[in-house]
Amino acid sequence: MHPPIRPQLTWLSRASRLGLHQRNVSNLPLTINQLFSRQKPEAHSNEPVTVHGWIKSVRKQKRFAFAEIRDGTTSKSLQAVLTADSARQLSNGMSVALQGSVVYTPSRPQPMELNVMEVKVLGDCDPETYPIQKQSLSVPYLREQVHLRPRTDSMATILRLRDKVARYFHEFYEGQDFLHVHPPIITGNDCEGGGDVFRALPSSSALPTASSCDSHPQLATQRTEFFGKPSYLTVSSQLHLEALASALSRVYTISPTFRAEASQTNRHLSEFYMLEAEMCFTQDLNSVMDVVEASIKHVLRRLAGPTGMLDELKDLHRSQGDGTSSSLPEETQWWDCIEKPWPRMTYTEAIRTLSTPTSPVQWGEGLSSEQEKELARRAGGPIFITDYPTSLKPFYMRSNPPSDSHGPTVACFDLLVPSVAELVGGSVREERLAELEASMKAHGLPAEELNWYLDLRRYGSVPHGGFGVGFERFVSWISGVDNVRECVAFPRWAGRMAG
Amino acid sequence: MHPPIRPQLTWLSRASRLGLHQRNVSNLPLTINQLFSRQKPEAHSNEPVTVHGWIKSVRKQKRFAFAEIRDGTTSKSLQAVLTADSARQLSNGMSVALQGSVVYTPSRPQPMELNVMEVKVLGDCDPETYPIQKQSLSVPYLREQVHLRPRTDSMATILRLRDKVARYFHEFYEGQDFLHVHPPIITGNDCEGGGDVFRALPSSSALPTASSCDSHPQLATQRTEFFGKPSYLTVSSQLHLEALASALSRVYTISPTFRAEASQTNRHLSEFYMLEAEMCFTQDLNSVMDVVEASIKHVLRRLAGPTGMLDELKDLHRSQGDGTSSSLPEETQWWDCIEKPWPRMTYTEAIRTLSTPTSPVQWGEGLSSEQEKELARRAGGPIFITDYPTSLKPFYMRSNPPSDSHGPTVACFDLLVPSVAELVGGSVREERLAELEASMKAHGLPAEELNWYLDLRRYGSVPHGGFGVGFERFVSWISGVDNVRECVAFPRWAGRMAG
Numbered sequence: 002m003h004p005p006i007r008p009q010l011t012w013l014s015r016a017s018r019l020g021l022h023q024r025n026v027s028n029l030p031l032t033i034n035q036l037f038s039r040q041k042p043e044a045h046s047n048e049p050v051t052v053h054g055w056i057k058s059v060r061k062q063k064r065f066a067f068a069e070i071r072d073g074t075t076s077k078s079l080q081a082v083l084t085a086d087s088a089r090q091l092s093n094g095m096s097v098a099l100q101g102s103v104v105y106t107p108s109r110p111q112p113m114e115l116n117v118m119e120v121k122v123l124g125d126c127d128p129e130t131y132p133i134q135k136q137s138l139s140v141p142y143l144r145e146q147v148h149l150r151p152r153t154d155s156m157a158t159i160l161r162l163r164d165k166v167a168r169y170f171h172e173f174y175e176g177q178d179f180l181h182v183h184p185p186i187i188t189g190n191d192c193e194g195g196g197d198v199f200r201a202l203p204s205s206s207a208l209p210t211a212s213s214c215d216s217h218p219q220l221a222t223q224r225t226e227f228f229g230k231p232s233y234l235t236v237s238s239q240l241h242l243e244a245l246a247s248a249l250s251r252v253y254t255i256s257p258t259f260r261a262e263a264s265q266t267n268r269h270l271s272e273f274y275m276l277e278a279e280m281c282f283t284q285d286l287n288s289v290m291d292v293v294e295a296s297i298k299h300v301l302r303r304l305a306g307p308t309g310m311l312d313e314l315k316d317l318h319r320s321q322g323d324g325t326s327s328s329l330p331e332e333t334q335w336w337d338c339i340e341k342p343w344p345r346m347t348y349t350e351a352i353r354t355l356s357t358p359t360s361p362v363q364w365g366e367g368l369s370s371e372q373e374k375e376l377a378r379r380a381g382g383p384i385f386i387t388d389y390p391t392s393l394k395p396f397y398m399r400s401n402p403p404s405d406s407h408g409p410t411v412a413c414f415d416l417l418v419p420s421v422a423e424l425v426g427g428s429v430r431e432e433r434l435a436e437l438e439a440s441m442k443a444h445g446l447p448a449e450e451l452n453w454y455l456d457l458r459r460y461g462s463v464p465h466g467g468f469g470v471g472f473e474r475f476v477s478w479i480s481g482v483d484n485v486r487e488c489v490a491f492p493r494w495a496g497r498m499a500g
Numbered sequence: 501m502h503p504p505i506r507p508q509l510t511w512l513s514r515a516s517r518l519g520l521h522q523r524n525v526s527n528l529p530l531t532i533n534q535l536f537s538r539q540k541p542e543a544h545s546n547e548p549v550t551v552h553g554w555i556k557s558v559r560k561q562k563r564f565a566f567a568e569i570r571d572g573t574t575s576k577s578l579q580a581v582l583t584a585d586s587a588r589q590l591s592n593g594m595s596v597a598l599q600g601s602v603v604y605t606p607s608r609p610q611p612m613e614l615n616v617m618e619v620k621v622l623g624d625c626d627p628e629t630y631p632i633q634k635q636s637l638s639v640p641y642l643r644e645q646v647h648l649r650p651r652t653d654s655m656a657t658i659l660r661l662r663d664k665v666a667r668y669f670h671e672f673y674e675g676q677d678f679l680h681v682h683p684p685i686i687t688g689n690d691c692e693g694g695g696d697v698f699r700a701l702p703s704s705s706a707l708p709t710a711s712s713c714d715s716h717p718q719l720a721t722q723r724t725e726f727f728g729k730p731s732y733l734t735v736s737s738q739l740h741l742e743a744l745a746s747a748l749s750r751v752y753t754i755s756p757t758f759r760a761e762a763s764q765t766n767r768h769l770s771e772f773y774m775l776e777a778e779m780c781f782t783q784d785l786n787s788v789m790d791v792v793e794a795s796i797k798h799v800l801r802r803l804a805g806p807t808g809m810l811d812e813l814k815d816l817h818r819s820q821g822d823g824t825s826s827s828l829p830e831e832t833q834w835w836d837c838i839e840k841p842w843p844r845m846t847y848t849e850a851i852r853t854l855s856t857p858t859s860p861v862q863w864g865e866g867l868s869s870e871q872e873k874e875l876a877r878r879a880g881g882p883i884f885i886t887d888y889p890t891s892l893k894p895f896y897m898r899s900n901p902p903s904d905s906h907g908p909t910v911a912c913f914d915l916l917v918p919s920v921a922e923l924v925g926g927s928v929r930e931e932r933l934a935e936l937e938a939s940m941k942a943h944g945l946p947a948e949e950l951n952w953y954l955d956l957r958r959y960g961s962v963p964h965g966g967f968g969v970g971f972e973r974f975v976s977w978i979s980g981v982d983n984v985r986e987c988v989a990f991p992r993w994a995g996r997m998a999g
Contacts, residue, residue, distance in 0.1 A: 026794045028787030029779070032677045032749060053749075053781040055960050072780075073748035074677050096960040098781070123781075124931070124961030131959050148952040149959065151747035160748060164679045171670065178531045178573050180663045185990040186685070186756045187698075187771050189997050199686075199700045199726075201733060203760035227698075227760055227770070228997035234700060234733075241990060244999065248650035249572035249659060250531060250552075257685045257756070261702035261726055271726070272686050280528070281571075282552040282597070282622075288527030295525045432623070453647040453999055460630050460648065461554050461595040462623030491684040491740060498688050498727035500743065500952055 034074035037113070041105045051100045052079060052115055053123070055152070058135060059091050066091070070099065070115075073157050076313045080114040087120045093135060094126030094152075140487065147491050147500040158317045159488055162480060165310050166472075167255055169303040170276055173296045179251040179278060184238035186257065189230055190450055197262045199234040199271075203227045234259035237469060239397070240454055242279040243430060246465055247457050253278035255472065263495045267484040268370070268421065270473060272493040279467035286412045289427050289466040290345065290385050293416060297383075297425075297470075298339050301479070305335060318481040329420075330481050338382050345385040345414075349406055351376055364407040365390050373415070373422035383424070387414045396444040398428040399466075400436055412466075421478045427468025434458040533573035536612070540604045550599045551578060551614055552622070554651070557634060558590050565590070569598065569614075572656050575812045579613040586619045592634060593625030593651075639986065646990050646999040657816045658987055661979060664809050665971070666754055668802040669775055672795045678750040678777060683737035685756065688729055689949055696761045698733040698770075702726045733758035736968060738896070739953055741778040742929060745964055746956050752777035754971065762994045766983040767869070767920065769972060771992040778966035785911045788926050788965040789844065789884050792915060796882075796924075796969075797838050800978070804834060817980040828919075829980050837881050844884040844913075848905055850875055863906040864889050872914070872921035882923070886913045895943040897927040898965075899935055911965075920977045926967025933957040 030053050054072035066088030069078040081099050083091075091097070101117040132146050133153065143150045150156045171181065187201050226232070238256055245252045255276045262269060278296075283289055305311040311332070318330035329335055346354070349364065355372055356362045362372070368386070377384050388401060391409040398411035413428035431437045437458055441448055448455065473485040486492040491500045529552050553571035565587030568577040580598050582590075590596070600616040631645050632652065642649045649655045670680065686700050725731070737755055744751045754775045761768060777795075782788055804810040810831070817829035828834055845853070848863065854871055855861045861871075867885070876883050887900060890908040897910035912927035930936045936957055940947055947954065972984040985991040990999045 026676060026787075026790050028783050028790050029676065030781050030783075034677055053962070055747075074679075074750070094960045096962040123963065124957075124959075126960045127958070132955075133959075148743040148955060149747075151744055157747060160679060160681060160744070163682065167680055168670065168674065171667065175667065177525060177528065178533055180573075180659060181666055182659060182989065183662065183756075183773055185771060185992060185997075185999070187758070187992050187997065189999075198703045200703050201698045201758075202701060204697045204699050204732065227994060228992065229995050230997065232997060233703065241999065244647040245650055245659070245989060248554075248648075248656060251573070257682075259686070259700075272684060274682055282529050284527050284529075288525075291525050291527050456631075456647060458623075459626070460623075460632075461593045461625045463552070463595040464622065490681065490744060493684060493686050493727060495726060496728050498684075498686065498729065498731060500684070500688075500740065 032074040033070065033072045033077070033079050036079065036103070037075055037077055037111075039103075039113075041107075047102050049100055049102050049118065050115075051098055052081070053098050054079070054096070056091055056093055056095045056097060056126075058093060059088060061085060061088055070097070073151070076154070076158060076161070076309075076316070077111060080111055081117050082114055083117045083120065087117065090122060091120070092126060092128045094128070094131045094133065095122055096124040096126075097122055140484070144486065144492070144497075145499060151490060155317055155320065155482070156487070156490070158313050159476065159480060159482065160490060162304075162310060162314065163472075163476060163489075165304060165308065166300055166476060166479075169300040170255065170296060172303070173299040174251075174253045174278065177251065177292070179253045179280070180245075180249050182242070182245050182249075182252045182254055184235070184241035184245070184254055184256060184277075186235050187228070187232050188235045188241070189228070189232060190240075197260050198236055199259050199261050201227075201232045201234055236260060237275070238277050239279065239467060239469065240451075242277055242467060243454070243457060243465065246279040246281050246467070247461070247463070250282065251278075251280045261495075265495065267486070268474060268477075270485055270489065270492055270494055273485070273489070274472035276470040276472055276475075277467065279465060281463045281465040283429060283464055283466045286387060286414060286429050286466070287345075289429065289468060290387075290414055290416075293385075293425050293427060293468055293470070294343050294383075297475075301335060301339050304479070305332075305339075311335065314480055329479050334382070341382070343383045343385060343416075344380050345387055346376075347387050348389045348410070351386050354379070365392065367393050370422040373417045374419060377417040377419040377422070383416055383418050385414045385416050387412075389413055389415075394428070396440045396446055397430050397437070399431045400440070414468075418478050420481075420483065421474045423471075424474050424478060425468050425470045427466065429464070429466040432458060432462045432464050434462065531573040532569065532571045532576070532578050535578065535602070536574055536576055536610075538602075538612075540606075546601050548599055548601050548617065549614075550597055551580070552597050553578070553595070555590055555592055555594045555596060555625075557592060558587060560584060560587055569596070572650070575653070575657060575660070575808075575815070576610060579610055580616050581613055582616045582619065586616065589621060590619070591625065591627045593627070593630045593632065595622040595625075596620060597622055639983070643985065643991070643996075644998060650989060654816055654819065654981070655986070655989070657812050658975065658979060658981065659989060661803075661809060661813065662971075662975060662988075664803060664807065665799055665975060665978075668799040669754065669795060671802070672798040673750075673752045673777065676750065676791070678752045678779070679744075679748050681741070681744050681748075681751045681753055683734070683740035683744070683753055683755060683776075685734055686727070686731050687734045687740075688727070688731060689739075696759050697735055698758050698760050700726075700731045700733055735759055736774070737776050738778065738966060738968065739950075741776055741966060742953070742956060742964065745778040745780050745966070746960070746962070749781065750777075750779045760994075764994065766985070767973060767976075769984055769988065769991055769993055772984070772988070773971035775969040775971055775974075776966065778964060780962045780964040782928060782963055782965045785886060785913060785928050785965070786844075788928065788967060789886075789913055789915075792924050792926060792967055792969070793842050793882075796974075800834060800838050803978070804831075804838075810834065813979055828978050833881070840881070842882045842884060842915075843879050844886060845875075846886050847888045847909070850885050853878070864891060866892050869921040872916045873918060876916040876918040876921070882915055882917050884913045884915050886911075888912055888914075893927070895939045895945055896929050896936070898930045899939070913967075917977050919980070919982065920973045922970075923973050923977060924967050924969045926965065928963070928965040931957060931961045931963050933961065 054070040057069040057071045060067045066083045068081040071078045098121040099117045100119040101115045133149050258275050314330045352362045388410040394411050398413045401410045415423050416425035418424045473488040476488040553569040556568040556570045559566045565582045567580040570577045597620040598616045599618040600614045632648050757774050813829045851861045887909040893910050897912045900909045914922050915924035917923045972987040975987040
């Protein structure tokens, strides 16, 4: 129906322009990932190469030694074969440059090894004090060592995964004609009226002096307003994305968001990334859910592709596996999740499903994360729950037409997955001025603060919708790493900020 | 020398997987960009399509009317041909859904128009009060209307440009085996010891009560430490990128950074994006500059490619053109910049170049932005200035070996361009523990605060380097839009935060 000429041109031009970026910039050394990706070149097989990396382990024998070398660009390590003499100085954690010849060993697990001719130690590493020892280290210990934690196999896998997930999301949205935008981090409103926000204050005048706050607390507040009014760290880019979509039709971002919550669960961080998208001219809630489902399926399909990320995740899952974590890295469920349509169920049906004669669930109550997980478990995978009661949701969601059901609802959804519960939240936005003003009033939001947002409904308003995907929760779900603190390099939560 | 197998596989698999993302997700309507990208399909030429967008202008004649429709996905507008009767209700800024048949008009500037059969107004727009009028609007006025400003041609072009620039940078770094990472926004150190940082404080306890700060100012401070210690918004991700590179070899980010500067120049924002990269196993400063030069040339080359972005920039430049803005959108200079190597000059040579008998420049003085622009003007394009005096640069840059020149220098560079002055800053990092500790002492930085950073030199330290590109300055440079406040959707600077 709609020949997709532009995205096609983009991909073709990329392929045809390979010459621009297919080889290392001069002076950048070969990575281990690039070395492993080589086909066996008959003519070159004895050409010496120099490999840089860190020593993961050394096994010293009488005449020879075998060192496992990693540089983080792939999950695989390169086996280096050295003379016992040249390996004497080597220990775990050291950085080295090894010159040698590549020997192809297709019958072994690693299809090549390096016969080392020259060893150069770049940086020493005292094996007595090195915090990243070979034996497995506890999660709390590693949280104290976040600056060295990326050297562990599991954190390195998570960081490679984050890179891939972001790239594949970008790829999907570019293909669907969405523009990648940068909404502001510092905002003038706390969006949903909650108290769990951070303020941004200039350091030099961050705290009022005792004398000023003694006599004029109001005056002290004004002194600190760098932007002329209170400024907060964003909790969601949605309102700004709506302004951008009102001009560009389809926009998205992968951007940091902040919550000053004291929450200590395995699903909450004070600083986390969200993928948020907003699109105009939507038909209904289903079209918003279609984009969510297609984008996530695209990422899962690409991770299962030739980059080997799914295999890496399965390895990680095995090493983490305690039976309670996500089952997604099991390949059958992975493909199920890609190939089957995801069920969509209204909140009212969900309540009916969860209710039992002995423990009834009241219409109008929020779902607990245990109830959410239960719904996803029964569905055997992701499930959309739609049309929640108006009272449970923020002011900007579009009111559904009155029905003879229990009470007013809005055109919204949560996407629930078995291990993580809520992964995505989205809605059709209230695009009618009068209804939006009424909703703001009902939520106790003063219209003057969001007058700019109301302008979007005054001038060429359009039906539109959008959603937000918790990036760390997504990584947690697909990796089977249950705690979001292990799904980001430098986690921040109440009371803790290492590194 | 290094067969680039992995990047190649990535691109090939993208091309071969076109089926995954080549068509709109069901229910997403056709964009104007997709419509223009269509080849003339003989069989479909009379098939009706529905186009959604905003009315840019309407020209009403006796029997017919012509409306310019935009949806922001391309700089081109679609001409819609309507009956006078159906156009009566239409005015600028309205949103509409138009059903009609596409007529191919290859001889005209726009190769197709829409013969409208059915008009549906989605959102009204009062022409009397609509802030985005057809006549050209002043820059200060539009800064008051940031929520509607993306509807102007110039801001829409800038936002499409930002999207492309980010994508092409990602493409380059992916091809060079760099991992895209997310360093923290909230950090525990103010990095370079400057005072111009924002603090992040939880809203509810952001300001101590009068009584507590009256008697115990210290206590008040502690009450506000959500993370258990002072927390700031990052001014640069570099130190964290170094930790990540020490495990993953090559990393980069395109991430927000913050400065609480009162500066009101056309090159400064309080919130801006930086592309920062860090790579291990570098040989010398040249290898770091090689990556900068290759990455920027890649972006320029891609913008000149089939997406038509260079043409769009030339249009924008003409509409902005006052003779003083960047000359880059002129095509000859654009290609010069891509094809010629960029000169590299030491700070000492630069001082000599700038000095005249009547106004000598002292060795050891910083360069003013006018002097920087002068160097770039003389070079006729980008120029690297290297090896600045140690006293002018931060603590983490690598000391050069002593020479018989004027004084100690560090292995660093600034990339200067004619209109913007400093666009990129980078260096080889001090990887030697003793030298780094001495440098921190000389800069008055207490070692205990950056003990984690020193660990990177204790355990498997490697020679490495990196740089930061100011994203808004880059956009300013290549677009010829001189003020960075017009290079980002929602600018924030001292005293101002609209939207």
